[in-house]
Amino acid sequence: MLHFFQLFLVGLIFQLTQAQYYHLNKNKMNYNDAVKYCNSKEMRLVKITDSQTYAAVFELASKNGMGTYWMNGNDIAIEGTWVDTENKPLVYKNWHKGEPNNAGGNENCLVGAWFHEMWFDIGCNTLNSVICEIVIENYHINKNKMTYNDAVKYCNDRNMDLVKIPNSEVNLNVYNLALKHNLGTYWMNGNDIAIEGTWVDTENKPLVYKNWYKGEPNNAGGNENCLVAAYLTNEMWFDIGCNTLNSVICYNANDKKKSCKD
Template identity: 25%
Template structure:
């Protein structure tokens, strides 16, 4: 009986060991605006600091002086369609931070009060751009476009911006300001992380003066946060991500060799926290799936990480994760899907995919 129970008890013991996953934080004792700090961090490290949980917060506090400093959380501009605003064409001095909705004037963008009334441009799948010869608030214009067409217009690149400018000029409007579908909404991390962790101080964020769109860690508050005007100058914290997507198409064995020669290893995903970090970086991949450090150990009829650890936390896609009868012949390895729910799938190791190396 003791022998029968031994192996299950060993599995429970091994799976109870929690994985310690930490970003590396770097305190930069130079006074910069939020945008300047972001540029510095992206050049020297990965990005302005992202904080996923209280463990991250504790590690960050160990690396900084007790002063007011920038972290990477900012109120973001996005399109009414839900798409992120990757291309921006602001006029000089814009956005000035006081307003939440965007209009086009002479081919450039400015932020304005959403309660102002302007003409606007809708987008329709069949007819393309639609000029609406009525003045409305931004929200009313958004509602009109969604009810009668698809949405307020989005502008994804310089070519589309020039087409829109020409379309407005050809519409012979006497108004020079025209609503587009850009607005400032919720808080977003600079590295596009989907982390929902927040550590606001009491009464924050309060958007004092309607002009506080960036986040500082406040001195003498045990690391709590407040919103602040982005053009103020403070020290800041960068983070260095320890996961790297390699955009080369290699077999699993070739990917393993590359990671061990150039970094530490193929990544192991032994916790929800590490899965979140994999999800944040895997979107950079150019293949539909990306190799992980996960392999099938046929003689034991089980999956293992390269470290020898068993797969305790699991994120398999339906129909994956079981050991195939011919696994020795197929020699299957584990990969994470780069789209969709980013779940794990098993594939023959000869498939050629991007892969994730770790420096942990």
């Protein structure tokens, strides 16, 4: 059991840098699987928009012994026209001398390598490590404190949802966003208003993933029916009165990122 967890922890390293939030996986996979892997964490394959971002990513990859790693870019649709997973042209490029060379007529995906601070085109079915990043523009953060119902409405008014936490990776992503914005306590999408002890989201779907703090949910005073996370206790959850006042994180669920062949 211990052995399994050690392997798990070696494979998944979460790193925080100044402006961006990254998740590294040293397991090697093809480009499409890398795109899907990141999307499954509500993240995306790392996008390099400028030289500073690239310097940060390269340093992170080198420090963690990533070898070769996918970055967000391909010329699958039109040879020589490099776009990201949202089909937007790559603005910043950092090709190694002589690259992209489309060797063998079939190098359509973007890879970085530890031994050189430059980019290569490579076959999309080759196997490389993965760097994912939080899609910050999918989140909207409001430090103003409000009740649970007001938080739900605040997000809905923006055509967003109060943030849902489907798994531990998203929980950590959201927690890191909260930390960066000094949120203190913030609402998440969950309540047991209708049936005490039965936790559902705003669509009345049961919460699958839970991350309660020790002794929680305790329904203190018989009236704690809404879901909150607190800065002080890392990324753990509490039930709390729905009329208490907490900050808000909304998520844009309508803007699911497309993987390059879906």
